[in-house]
Amino acid sequence: MARHLYSCPLRWSDMDAFGHVNNVVFLRYLEEARIDFMFRLAPGDGSPSFSGGSVVARHEIDYVRPLVHRHAPVTIESWVTKMTAASLTIAYEVKDPEQVYVRASTVVVPYDLAEGRPRRITAEEKLFLQEYLDQEPAVV
DSSP, rough: OOEEEEOOOGGGGBBBSBBBHOOOOOOOHHHHHHHHIIIIIIISTOOOOTTTTTTEEEEEEEOOOBBOSSSSSSEEEEEEEEOSSOOOOEEEEETTEEEEEEEEEEEEEEEEETEEOOOOEEEEEEEHHHTBBBBBBBOO
C-alpha cells in the first residue's frame, strides 16, 4: 500500500494569536494535499479521472500537538481507508519524521458538475485509488 506525500509550506499568516498554526488552516493544508493526490497524480496523461469535480461530505480532525511557524515545510501523508461505489475516505497525517501534529480524514464524493449530482467512481479511478488503499486508519 502506497502513501501519497505532500510537502506543505507554512505561511506566516497561518498562525493565530497564540503563536501556532490555527485549527482552520489545517483544513486548507488537507485540501492542498488532497488536490495534489487526486488531480496531479490522476492516472494517465489527458485522463479525465477526477476532473469532473468532487465535493467534501465530511471532515474529522484530531489535533495532536501544536504546530508553530517555521521555514521548513510539514509533510502530509495521505491514503485511502474506505472506498464505496460513489465515495472514498482519505486519511491524513500532518507530520515531521518524529512528530505527528494532526490526524484527519475526509469523505469525498465524485461529482458531475454538468449534471449537478454525485456520480460513481470510474474503473480507472478505482484502479488508481486501490494502490493507496489501507483500511486501517492511523493509530491515534
